[in-house]
Amino acid sequence: MVRMRFRLAIMLAALSVFATAGAADADEALLAGARAAQPAVIQSLRDMVLIESGSADAAGLKAMSDYVEARLRSLGAVIERTKSSVGPGDIVKGSFTGTGNKSFMLIAHVDTVYGKDILATQAFRQDGNRLYGPGIADDKGGIAVILHSLAILRDAGWRDYARLTVLFNSDEEVGSRGSGELIAALGAMHDVVLSYEPTVAKAVAKDEGVLLAAAGTAAATLQVKGRTAHAGAAPEQGRNALVELSHQILQTEGVAKGVPGAQLNWTTSKAGSVRNQIPEQAEAGGDVRLLAPDAADKLLAALKAKIAETHRVPDTDVTITLDIGRPPYVAGEKGLALAGQAQAIYRELDGRKLMLHPSTGGGTDAGFAGSSGKPAILESMGLAGWGYHARDEYIEIDSIVPRLYLTTRLLTTIARQ
Numbered sequence: 001m002v003r004m005r006f007r008l009a010i011m012l013a014a015l016s017v018f019a020t021a022g023a024a025d026a027d028e029a030l031l032a033g034a035r036a037a038q039p040a041v042i043q044s045l046r047d048m049v050l051i052e053s054g055s056a057d058a059a060g061l062k063a064m065s066d067y068v069e070a071r072l073r074s075l076g077a078v079i080e081r082t083k084s085s086v087g088p089g090d091i092v093k094g095s096f097t098g099t100g101n102k103s104f105m106l107i108a109h110v111d112t113v114y115g116k117d118i119l120a121t122q123a124f125r126q127d128g129n130r131l132y133g134p135g136i137a138d139d140k141g142g143i144a145v146i147l148h149s150l151a152i153l154r155d156a157g158w159r160d161y162a163r164l165t166v167l168f169n170s171d172e173e174v175g176s177r178g179s180g181e182l183i184a185a186l187g188a189m190h191d192v193v194l195s196y197e198p199t200v201a202k203a204v205a206k207d208e209g210v211l212l213a214a215a216g217t218a219a220a221t222l223q224v225k226g227r228t229a230h231a232g233a234a235p236e237q238g239r240n241a242l243v244e245l246s247h248q249i250l251q252t253e254g255v256a257k258g259v260p261g262a263q264l265n266w267t268t269s270k271a272g273s274v275r276n277q278i279p280e281q282a283e284a285g286g287d288v289r290l291l292a293p294d295a296a297d298k299l300l301a302a303l304k305a306k307i308a309e310t311h312r313v314p315d316t317d318v319t320i321t322l323d324i325g326r327p328p329y330v331a332g333e334k335g336l337a338l339a340g341q342a343q344a345i346y347r348e349l350d351g352r353k354l355m356l357h358p359s360t361g362g363g364t365d366a367g368f369a370g371s372s373g374k375p376a377i378l379e380s381m382g383l384a385g386w387g388y389h390a391r392d393e394y395i396e397i398d399s400i401v402p403r404l405y406l407t408t409r410l411l412t413t414i415a416r417q
């Protein structure tokens with residue numbers, strides 16, 4: 001999950017859409033498997049935290065990719081390992097072929113936001129119910145849930161899927177520019193995609209949860225080309241790009257408010273280089289957040305229309321572009337149905353509650369995975385934790401068993417439907 005400041009803005013309200021149904025009996029075999037796996041999960045978390053793997057750390061990313069590749073191989077996966085098209089790491093894909101008719105994809109990332117030698121100041125340690133370590137929640141906890149859930153299912157002899165794909169990318173924290181396209185293409189080939197970013201710790205959000213939406217990102221660039229002239233001797237011969245840019249910033253300031261699911265804030269600008277010259281060029285940059293699949297196209301069209309309405313300085317050229325980053329993640333109807341099933345599964349654990357977090361401003365690879373609109377998709381299937389992208393990142397140990405049970409029970413349940 002990228003960008004802590006947006007994670008902090010998570011809305012913590014729980015929806016109670018599915019809260020009325022009664023609890024079914026737990027699958028005792030899966031639950032026993034989850035309980036038995038907890039010590040091994042903690043060992044895996046330790047192994048992974050001790051491998052520093054910041055997004056720019058080629059050696060660390062390689063060590064993490066080697067680790068997950070070996071683990072997937074031992075589970076019987078066929079491995080494809082490809083270089084990220086941008087950045088120093090690899091993408092590890094594990095494929096399993098089964099006997100059922102549904103296809104599932106599970107995704108998480110091996111990179112972290114931390115720089116080299118972070119372990120020197122933030123060591124792996126346990127304190128009560130908390131396990132601390134850089135990247136332990138985001139996203140090594142997610143990797144651990146995937147690997148150990150698959151081990152539980154293998155031990156149970158479960159092969160009720162047509163295809164099961166696991167994908168670990170290495171550039172999530174820097175926008176997945178080298179893996180997003182592949183994640184989108186694979187997402188379109190599966191019925192269900194589960195994404196394993198962490199969920200908010202109970203110390204912060206009361207109950208564990210899943211996430212229903214996350215903003216996409218884009219960068220807006222507003223450029224004005226005017227004409228230069230001596231600012232003292234012949235200003236009337238110039239066409240002041242800075243004045244026109246200022247006019248267009250004010251003119252477009254509120255446009256995004258009229259586009260559902262779009263947000264635009266102008267944040268940077270530059271114009272001119274010397275005081276005594278009418279500036280020929282001016283440029284502003286804007287931060288764009290997108291919470292609907294079609295919001296980018298609609299925002300761009302609305303901006304273009306607004307810019308064309310009035311010019312302050314004649315004979316200036318104004319252009320606007322949007323550079324799309326990560327697409328928005330919207331669970332939609334199919335994802336909401338998965339979330340309802342997840343809540344029912346949680347209730348099997350002595351009535352344990354599962355929160356549905358409506359949205360976050362942070363980006364997630366679930367946006368790429370669901371961009372085709374084809375798979376049912378659900379985010380934040382990883383461990384409960386906090387402090388990611390900050391200090392003293394931790395997971396809550398008592399979320400391990402519920403999260404293993406959630407994944408194993410959800411997959412086996414959907415496979416039968």
Ligand SMILES: [Zn+2]
Pocket residue numbers: 001002109138139172197198
């Ligand atoms: Zn993450």
